[in-house]
Amino acid sequence: MDETRKDASDTRTARVTGEEALAMHAEGRPGKLETRLTKPLVTARDLSLAYSPGVAEPCLHIHRDQRLAYDYTSKGNFVAVVSNGTAVLGLGNLGALASKPVMEGKVALFKRFADVDGMDLCLDTEDVDEFVNCVRFLGPSFGGINLEDIKAPECFVIEQRLREMMDIPVFHDDQHGTAIVAAAGLINAAHLTGRDLATTRLVINGAGAASIACAELLRAMGMRPENIIMCDTKGVLYRGRTEGMNQWKSAHAVETTARTLTQALEGADVFFGLSVKGALTQEMVQAMADKPIIFAMANPDPEITPEDAKAARPDCIIATGRSDYPNQVNNVLGFPFIFRGALDVRASTINDAMKIAAAQALAELAREAVPEEVARSGAGMRLAFGPEYIIPNAFDPRLISRVPVAVAEAAVKSGVARKPLVDPARYARELTNRLDEAANALEHIHERVRAEPKRTVFAEGEEENVIRAAIAYRNGGYGTPVLVGREDRINATVAGMGIRLPDGIEIHNARLSQDNRRYAEYLYEKRQRDGYLFRDCQRLVNQDRNVFAACMVALGDADAMVTGETRSYSAALEGVTSVIEPEGVLFGLTMMVARRSGTVLVADTAIHERPDAPTLATIARRAAAAAKRLGMEPRVAFLSFSTFGDPKGIIPGSIREAVKLLDTQGADFEHDGEMGADVALDPNLRATLYPFSRLTGPANVLVMPGLHAAHILTKAVPHLTSATSIGPVLMGMSKPAQIVSTGAGVNQILDLATLAAYQAVRS
Ligand SMILES: NC(=O)C1=CN([C@@H]2O[C@H](COP(=O)(O)OP(=O)(O)OC[C@H]3O[C@@H](n4cnc5c(N)ncnc54)[C@H](OP(=O)(O)O)[C@@H]3O)[C@@H](O)[C@H]2O)C=CC1
Ligand SMILES: CC(=O)C(=O)O
Numbered sequence: 001m002d003e004t005r006k007d008a009s010d011t012r013t014a015r016v017t018g019e020e021a022l023a024m025h026a027e028g029r030p031g032k033l034e035t036r037l038t039k040p041l042v043t044a045r046d047l048s049l050a051y052s053p054g055v056a057e058p059c060l061h062i063h064r065d066q067r068l069a070y071d072y073t074s075k076g077n078f079v080a081v082v083s084n085g086t087a088v089l090g091l092g093n094l095g096a097l098a099s100k101p102v103m104e105g106k107v108a109l110f111k112r113f114a115d116v117d118g119m120d121l122c123l124d125t126e127d128v129d130e131f132v133n134c135v136r137f138l139g140p141s142f143g144g145i146n147l148e149d150i151k152a153p154e155c156f157v158i159e160q161r162l163r164e165m166m167d168i169p170v171f172h173d174d175q176h177g178t179a180i181v182a183a184a185g186l187i188n189a190a191h192l193t194g195r196d197l198a199t200t201r202l203v204i205n206g207a208g209a210a211s212i213a214c215a216e217l218l219r220a221m222g223m224r225p226e227n228i229i230m231c232d233t234k235g236v237l238y239r240g241r242t243e244g245m246n247q248w249k250s251a252h253a254v255e256t257t258a259r260t261l262t263q264a265l266e267g268a269d270v271f272f273g274l275s276v277k278g279a280l281t282q283e284m285v286q287a288m289a290d291k292p293i294i295f296a297m298a299n300p301d302p303e304i305t306p307e308d309a310k311a312a313r314p315d316c317i318i319a320t321g322r323s324d325y326p327n328q329v330n331n332v333l334g335f336p337f338i339f340r341g342a343l344d345v346r347a348s349t350i351n352d353a354m355k356i357a358a359a360q361a362l363a364e365l366a367r368e369a370v371p372e373e374v375a376r377s378g379a380g381m382r383l384a385f386g387p388e389y390i391i392p393n394a395f396d397p398r399l400i401s402r403v404p405v406a407v408a409e410a411a412v413k414s415g416v417a418r419k420p421l422v423d424p425a426r427y428a429r430e431l432t433n434r435l436d437e438a439a440n441a442l443e444h445i446h447e448r449v450r451a452e453p454k455r456t457v458f459a460e461g462e463e464e465n466v467i468r469a470a471i472a473y474r475n476g477g478y479g480t481p482v483l484v485g486r487e488d489r490i491n492a493t494v495a496g497m498g499i500r501l502p503d504g505i506e507i508h509n510a511r512l513s514q515d516n517r518r519y520a521e522y523l524y525e526k527r528q529r530d531g532y533l534f535r536d537c538q539r540l541v542n543q544d545r546n547v548f549a550a551c552m553v554a555l556g557d558a559d560a561m562v563t564g565e566t567r568s569y570s571a572a573l574e575g576v577t578s579v580i581e582p583e584g585v586l587f588g589l590t591m592m593v594a595r596r597s598g599t600v601l602v603a604d605t606a607i608h609e610r611p612d613a614p615t616l617a618t619i620a621r622r623a624a625a626a627a628k629r630l631g632m633e634p635r636v637a638f639l640s641f642s643t644f645g646d647p648k649g650i651i652p653g654s655i656r657e658a659v660k661l662l663d664t665q666g667a668d669f670e671h672d673g674e675m676g677a678d679v680a681l682d683p684n685l686r687a688t689l690y691p692f693s694r695l696t697g698p699a700n701v702l703v704m705p706g707l708h709a710a711h712i713l714t715k716a717v718p719h720l721t722s723a724t725s726i727g728p729v730l731m732g733m734s735k736p737a738q739i740v741s742t743g744a745g746v747n748q749i750l751d752l753a754t755l756a757a758y759q760a761v762r763s
């Protein structure tokens, strides 16, 4: 993995270091997965229902009718990701155990992008019979089998035999997922360069799982076999070659005089790299036809970098398998959505019709006008159909409603669905609801900042977590971090971390800064009638890093700031607001990202201990506006201990007044209250007890009656559930400044630094 350098010509985004990747995997509960219960198991009654004796009922019903397993168990939404680690990405045979991070990652992607549950199974055998038996006997637990990173040619035999034996979809992702996504990209790249697939000349480097499947799918889509030349470690697969061959390679051997990749590429239209890092040279690229199409898909490092390919041939279209370059041709765009569609119609298999439908849906999506929230996310990328955007971005919210529908319809038409697809339009709507728009929006916020990088001050620059966050900020392409602190202290901390401070991070020592006088004068001008003498201002600028950092932002020497790790929230806020004034009502907005109920915004989580009615109404309006910016349709609930007058109390009075104020102001978003949190979040409860309530779904903006309740809710929930809490994000400052909670970790600091930078992008 490339480490830390980033220069102006580097168009890559979201870069991470190996150290960061290790830290992420080790943090908290190691790995990326855990099991979550979908039913309560609290009381003896729960136990009697979920386990003995109650569990006997579904067992007996399933015994009588196997199809009922889909009604009474997780089978229908559960996919096994199975590998023996013989071809882990492009890293080679790392063995079963070392493949586990990738397999956990695939399960995570299934969940994140298509709400498919999964389990990684790393099988410690290279024996085909053992592998096949192991998987076939596990079949009853799963609705589908996703084979992953098993090397050729064993993968072909394993998949074929399992498909014959099992009545659920068995899909080797590296073969078919890759082929589907690469085919979609090629359809569009050929269109852009005026090529007809029937006459296009393709060279594939690699003759393993992914390569053979790509060649087969492209043949099925109209490419001529003689126009596809495949190479492996021994060179071209030509007719008559005997060395290093097998029956799958032989099926793709062609009549040609070319013997090496270099010779094969002379005049070729397209290169597919499904081999190893660095296999394609600039000289080879220069020998290709006009407007060459280069898909360097080896992971984690491509056959050629986009920078090198573009330098050799500025007219090329280049794609890689990575998330940090434009045009990611990676099976992540395929397997989550293909299984989603297959599972939803209980397909017995994933056939060619379903694969082609998926490829076409992907290709068509890239050609459509890009919705605003996706278009504005481009970091140096042109997110309009063209050479830099031939395939949708993995975070495109339209993928979930398009690809599974195409796959499910193809399954029904080709006769492999065991459940009808009654109303495709309704199915598409249900699919959209499976995706958490707000969680997606966070990625778009990050992308937006990458597109307009900002100079952000990290006020507590001597702290290790702050330094780590600043490095991640810089490596992520969000802009230039400025650490406030003493250079020798910062360097000592960095040395203690066992790393070097990368270029592109600035250090400003508040005590020695040449700007101090300017900052002190600015502060004096502002505060002279609030009891501050000039020397007080000088002392504050010299000694209080929050004041110094805030002056940098206020005077335009930086775009945004983040602080708070070492000070109490109120102390940090006092320092910052002595320089940067609030605009209107200042409040804290916390984003609770919960898988089950979606994202919920909570306000005010930072400032007002007991907000009055006008303040509550303003907070609600501004929180609703923030929800809209995140792509949510706001449903605002004013929370209380009482619901619509029962029981009575003082606080509900001011809440009711706030609701009335919004009504008289003609607020253009759903709002209601006062109500308990359960009533707000459970529309069924509301429908039964309070049918007059005006909210049309679960509340997604919770306006809290006071700081006590807000603080307790947002601090307790992440510990009690799997929800993630981001914030409080300070809303209503006249310049972008964010304050983390005392003792915040690297990710929290980075999150708020990025959000501060985003506020700078928008202002
Ligand atoms: N972007 C994406 O979505 C995907 C990318 N890939 C990438 O494709 C690559 C191959 O994966 P997969 O097919 O599963 O693995 P396999 O092990 O099945 O196949 C690897 C193939 O690469 C060939 N190869 C290795 N080194 C070279 C070289 N220097 N020159 C030419 N050929 C070479 C091997 O040749 P030989 O037969 O002679 O040993 C073999 O045919 C990996 O880098 C992987 O990350 C895979 C799936 C998806
Ligand atoms: C993306 C993937 O599956 C691979 O590189 O193996």
Ligand SMILES: [Mg+2]
Residues within 6 Å of the ligand: 089, 148, 149, 173, 174
């Ligand atoms: Mg793979």
